[in-house]
Amino acid sequence: MKQTATTEADYAIVVEPLDEADGGGWLATVPALPGCLGDGETRAEALTDALAAIEEWKDAARQLGREVPGPAALGQWRQRVPRTLHDKLRRLAAAEGVSLNQLVVSLLAEAVGRRAA
Template sequence: MNERFYPAVVVELSEEDGGGFAAYAPDLPGCMGDGNSPVESLSDLQDAVREWIDEAVRLEREVPAPGSALHSKNDQYRELIELVEKQDRALQSQSDIIGEQGDLLERQGRLIDELHSMTRQILDAAQSQARSRFDPWLEPRQSANRSFALAAVITNHH
């Protein structure tokens, strides 16, 4: 059998977890060893790695290559970075569209303000013109003829 050298991680366990040390091989899911010292946990892990590989071969499962977990994580990080970059481009595109829409809305707002101003000018002119034409009829006069004429005009329109 070819000798493979799998990377190992050793961690110190808290007293709540029983104390001592645990070692695990990130490339081989669930493959762990433990001991009272880092060296003992690595020795126990070495036995666990052999057993893990033997069982995988017996079950005709693929045995991961040493370092494959790191390569897999690197691939996952690359994929994640690509997704984040893609999302960033999409958000920038949306931001650009919103900015363009904001510019259009601002222009529309200015046009509406101009139209409103023009409408007010037309309305003011129309009111002024109406006042100048109808003021003689609207102002109270002493003359009975004008009061009668106004009443006649109103009556004829009904």
């Protein structure tokens, strides 16, 4: 079986809004890599920053002789939504410069974070 190297895009990234008291903007964390995060004024900026941080995190771990964890397994489900909702989500994702999947993960993480607080 052919094995492929993992890339920064293989890691799950959670993007959440920061409170105004914390400076506002967005925070992107990489659960599989403790302490690995990115931030930005927009979701897209935070995601881009986190992608760069993944490579830096992995390089630092290697230099310290530490193991680099692989991407955690991602949960998956299929959800049917009304066409109008799908269209609104697709447009919002395009405006944010992220994939539809990344936008939905971010929105779900925000809602769960609010409910848990």
